[in-house]
Amino acid sequence: MFGRRCDDACRPCRKIDLTFPEFKSTQQTELSALLPDIATVSNPLDYTTPIWGHAEMTYPVFAKAISAIEADTAVLVQDYPAAEIDSSKVYYRNDAMAFARASKEQGLPAIICATLPENMDLETRHLLIEKGVAPMQGIHEALNAIRDSADWNQARSRILSEKPEYLLPSYPSGEQKVMPENDSKRWLINHNFNVPNGKTVSPHKLGEAAIEVGYPVALKMISPRLVHKTEAGAVVLNLKDEEVLKLAVEKMRIDVTAYDADAASELFLVEAMSPNPVAELIVNLRQDPQFGAALVLGSGGVLVELMADTATLLLPTSPADIIRALKSLRVRRLLEGFRGRPAVDIPKVAEEIYKLCIAYQNHGKTITEIEINPLFVYRDTVSAIDALIQVPVDT
Template identity: 50%
Template structure:
């Protein structure tokens, strides 16, 4: 976004006057601006009508009193292009281009969109093919459908790539405070990244929610997300849809383990973007962050007036890493004095019905449990009665207010959660927000939101304290060459990674070389069509003498001939047989045209396909990120002294892999894909047993 576009974006978001260009759709947009409370000037433009929505029309853009700050444009493509060119020439601020028929409609539309980009000049433009923008702070709407939503002067800015989803959010019954709603459409001129960069500067924007179908400029998104991080503005992302993004290669295991979804998740992890998988989780997480902020840790004080509710909280919390710490002896004694005899001191705490609704009795319980246990947040479970059955509602409210006061006195974020999302009415939600409490709907969504917010705070601090170099994707040649394994292992040795002692020979010399290396040995047939040697029968393990070598060569030739007669060669790699490891890993580094280099780590050997235990990091990254990725694997338990196995030095292992990543990033050999499967892991070293490397052709 240029400085001039930035100025014009501000005009578009907070206009003094709006031109509505079109017919029926423009009439609706005028109504929505009125609904929002826009107090500026309305300038309808239509050459065939005397008025729109009761306001006299201008026949042409040329007839407007001055260049409009904002324009809602709803005319066919050809007229839209002409109008945009005129608006640019006269110095208009910005345009919401509701008009469709651009790149989403095919080749002709794509050409029209290119002409739009040229015509727009320094104007800010949202769309085309979008719903537009609502600014809840300044009561401005350029929007083509009925909309809802409110703002108490702060809240979430939402940016979506789906018009209907943005409209649905404004209608939601969840009391999410809003500052802005932007439907991005085709993003011909301004994209998600531009909106993030601007909105995170606004102190009223406490969190940014993005609905992503796909990103086109990953480095630009990275810069915007880091800017938001420095501004202490969390980003919550709902990534939907499948994507064709990914390496042109499908031959490796890691290619299947780190597809588009994994690369997006790696991007979000790298930038402390909170990733969610459902619309309800999207809204609840944003609501928690906007109303009460991110807690300093994962320790929670939980309260219910039901033993069943306490169990529900504890069960899900355990699966997502939230901690309900037990009360210490002093706290337990204090709570015992405050609670009825039938109550059992615990966390989550069922404070029982004998004191329910009596704030003079419940507030000391809440305050003691929160203040005495070094917790980072507090949560009360309450399902409110339905209208017509709510004669006891004041009791719920008494406890809610007591809980709010107790949490405020300890300075921890507080939330009240309805077990069932619909069991919290609008009046209650408003009351809770007024009292500084997040009105949350759904147990799992609430606990997930608290956990995600706590993790965001910790991850954000780590990223800002230990910044890494920016992502650097580049164009990848479609022509790639498979490097033979011997050369690949030589390359790994140059990178400082240990490989088995070995030598490439003809079949006639294999036995002699095997004896020289020392039995037992491994023999592999080498060839450009033998990427997966095991499947072709091109591997023989544990050969203990010369006779075994001869028999293995004969059997291997026959197996490969059956597999593919054109794959048979007389080149064999003879290697020392590695001793059994503590664990096996799969390590892959591949270059993606959008994301750049990505490292995938997983449990190796047969576990690759059996359990798909893998995680992906974008490069460059720090050694500690690699260590954390290793520790996150299910297979990591094998390396932590499982059933008497030796304990692996995770720091040493991470150091080896960090050196490998750095080598690939700086190597004169343009590596497109590298896979080690398996990497044998020992107590303080690692050994690359098998390697698969693709390089760009001509190198």
């Protein structure tokens, strides 16, 4: 990347996984000989004002830099002045033509980008297109276009090299019912998916159950009508002894009755509190009426609606596809070890999610939806903290 304001592009590049290849020491020496003394050889490269607009000086710089490193795209940042402001447009054009020539000779896709959309006039855009250069208006727009083009090219190559599997059929969905959380988790356990250690009991056996799973515990009221337990007051966390457990039961009865009297129940799930995870995900498997079976992955827990950070895969999928989907999420930074925190074994997490996909596919006619939120992700394992499974009413 070249330009006097190209440093502005560095920060957004890091956020979208675009990288700047570095020059080797010998290449830095060769470039230094072509640049003014005040210039620093780096990528991005500010070739500085003394040679700005002098094509006989900037062309060798462009040519040497483009040939020196292995890059996928060359970008020159230019902000063209309005005609009524000054007459320096010719200098911008000189550098633009030198850049276009150097890029074409090296066979590298070339972009000239204005930092703001209004900083490139129509005449200049037409000229750049004639020279085989893509005019881009706005740093963020240009960088996102580069990323998306690269992603598309990689996806195309992958699709052409791998024989795709047939998509799963879309089963007609009639009236559905929600399985209680304890039954949903029992289904997960039966399909070798981790859930917290817990017991489903009546109120008079809560103390015994809590001792068995081990304090501190989480307490949840079980009812098909309690889909969103937090809003109903049907879940309390980190209960440390039997006294606070009993108080929590009484308060929960009152809160749930106020929320929905028909949802109140005398069946409770007591679970051991899970350690804090590295990250939280949402995993949803469902039947899309248009496309059939699909997997949705995203940032989980309280971040679901706040972040709106999701990726969708049609089934059948593969561990490799799931890895790519996880790495496309913003929560990826947590998975890869954010600010010194432990990194997650992403392939292992993908295998666990893939295992769930296979179980869902094998029960496509009897399970209409599986949602786990949050899925606690640890370094080399996962645990379904909350689970919701929907089935046809006649099941």
